[in-house]
Amino acid sequence: MKLTGLIMCLILSSQTSFAQSKGPKKQFHVNTAVRHKMNDISGTIRQLGPYIASEQEFVKEKNKKFIQKNLLELTELFKNIKSHPVIATQGLSINQTVMTEQLEQTVNLFKTDKRSQARAKFTAALNLCVNCHTQSPGQALPKLFQDKDINKMKLTSFEKAELYYIGRDYEKAMPLYDQFLMKSKKTDDDEFILKALERELIYFVKIRKSFAEGKAQFDKYLKAGLFNEKIQEEVNEWSRTLGGKSLWENYHPETAREEEMEKFMKGFIADDEEGPIFTVTNSSEVYDLNLSTILLDYYNSHPETKLGGKILYWLAILDKRINDDLFFSVGDYYLLSCMEKYNKDPIAKECFDAYQEDLEINYISKDRKTFPPEVIERLNSLKKLINYVDAE
Numbered sequence: 001m002k003l004t005g006l007i008m009c010l011i012l013s014s015q016t017s018f019a020q021s022k023g024p025k026k027q028f029h030v031n032t033a034v035r036h037k038m039n040d041i042s043g044t045i046r047q048l049g050p051y052i053a054s055e056q057e058f059v060k061e062k063n064k065k066f067i068q069k070n071l072l073e074l075t076e077l078f079k080n081i082k083s084h085p086v087i088a089t090q091g092l093s094i095n096q097t098v099m100t101e102q103l104e105q106t107v108n109l110f111k112t113d114k115r116s117q118a119r120a121k122f123t124a125a126l127n128l129c130v131n132c133h134t135q136s137p138g139q140a141l142p143k144l145f146q147d148k149d150i151n152k153m154k155l156t157s158f159e160k161a162e163l164y165y166i167g168r169d170y171e172k173a174m175p176l177y178d179q180f181l182m183k184s185k186k187t188d189d190d191e192f193i194l195k196a197l198e199r200e201l202i203y204f205v206k207i208r209k210s211f212a213e214g215k216a217q218f219d220k221y222l223k224a225g226l227f228n229e230k231i232q233e234e235v236n237e238w239s240r241t242l243g244g245k246s247l248w249e250n251y252h253p254e255t256a257r258e259e260e261m262e263k264f265m266k267g268f269i270a271d272d273e274e275g276p277i278f279t280v281t282n283s284s285e286v287y288d289l290n291l292s293t294i295l296l297d298y299y300n301s302h303p304e305t306k307l308g309g310k311i312l313y314w315l316a317i318l319d320k321r322i323n324d325d326l327f328f329s330v331g332d333y334y335l336l337s338c339m340e341k342y343n344k345d346p347i348a349k350e351c352f353d354a355y356q357e358d359l360e361i362n363y364i365s366k367d368r369k370t371f372p373p374e375v376i377e378r379l380n381s382l383k384k385l386i387n388y389v390d391a392e
Contacts, residue, residue, distance in 0.1 A: 037077060037080070040077055041078070044077065045074065046145070047070050049145060049150075049153055050154075050155065052123065052163065053160070053163045054159050055116060058115060058116075058118075058119045059116060067110065068110055068111065071107050071118075075103040099125060102121060103122075105363075108362065108363060108372075109362060112365060123166060126166055145166075158177070158180045158192055158195075158196060161174075161176035161177045165199055173199070177196040177199055180192075180196050181193065181226065182224070184227070190230065194231060197231070197234075197235060205286060205290055209246075209293065211242040211243070211244070211245070211286075214238070214242045218235050218238055237284075247287060247290050247294060251294060251297075253294075256301075256302075258302070261302075261305070265310065268291060269314055288322050291318060292318045295315055296315055299312070299315075308342055309341070309351070312338035313334070313335070313338050313347050313351050315331075316335045316354055317331075317354070320354075335351045335352075339351050339352060339355070340385070348386040348388075349386060349388055355382070359375060363375060
């Protein structure tokens with residue numbers, strides 16, 4: 001992730017790359033004031049590095065004051081930073097308001113002692129901004145966590161892998177996950193073993209886009225007999241699914257026609273409240289990841305498609321279906337993009353309902369029965385934008 005320029009490009013990625021313009025890249029002049037502010041942001045995130053890497057450390061009471069202080073500072077930095085023209089250079093962009101909202105929700109969850117949820121929301125927020133630091137036009141910029149930063153921290157191989165993974169340095173992360181898994185024992189904590197396996201699943205399905213490579217990796221673990229019966233069964237299921245075909249074989253998003261995508265969506269997605277229903281399986285992490293990759297790659301290659309609203313809605317639904325531990329959730333972003341860009345499409349109202357439902361999870365509790373005033377104002381603004389009428 002790009003850090004001297006951290007985060008005012010804030011472009012969401014699909015954990016793949018955005019379609020690149022075929023013309024010459026536009027060069028942007030460095031704004032010194034913006035760069036100083038971004039350096040402050042990068043420094044604050046690095047301060048939080050050990051807690052980003054370790055959920056155990058993030059939720060400890062003794063660390064609460066330090067983490068909360070830095071999260072509040074980070075939120076204020078984002079509120080006050082100037083925007084940068086690179087924000088508008090890609091088909092699927094994120095803006096300062098959305099990023100600030102993600103951080104405000106993180107702080108709210110943390111303050112109400114929903115610290116595991118806060119960490120998931122925070123890593124999602126980082127995920128939103130990572131991509132611009134790997135793809136910003138005009139200049140090469142450093143990663144969020146350099147090797148020297150990570151080596152200074154007292155981290156396990158798993159925790160180091162997590163920081164590299166969040167920074168999309170997959171070539172560093174994957175060997176560390178593999179090292180951790182190959183040394184694991186059947187009596188070890190399931191949680192971290194499953195997380196490492198799930199990160200690898202994402203890598204092979206969404207990044208490498210290779211069912212065969214994923215199957216070979218998981219078969220290696222199965223043959224070694226490293227895991228207990230519960231995990232062995234899960235990995236076996238992944239291996240069986242990866243032994244089959246992608247939902248769209250020989251898929252090339254850049255050349256896929258709109259009518260082909262429309263037919264594909266009708267074949268694999270049903271308008272059911274439970275979410276996408278596949279003809280080949282009713283529920284599968286492999287196919288959920290596969291479908292979300294196909295949809296987002298198409299949208300990134302064809303940002304003006306008439307199918308955009310539906311694609312963003314289903315990306316959000318898929319994102320909620322996939323466990324937050326497996327995939328850094330960015331469903332809020334998809335839903336906001338759906339409403340803002342496709343405000344006259346009927347799907348925008350469904351995006352609003354799903355977005356409000358997510359906000360209820362983040363804000364409403366036994367101690368708080370209503371949204372904060374700023375959230376109510378935001379919801380009313382969105383209602384006006386999409387001409388939303390409350391049900392009687």
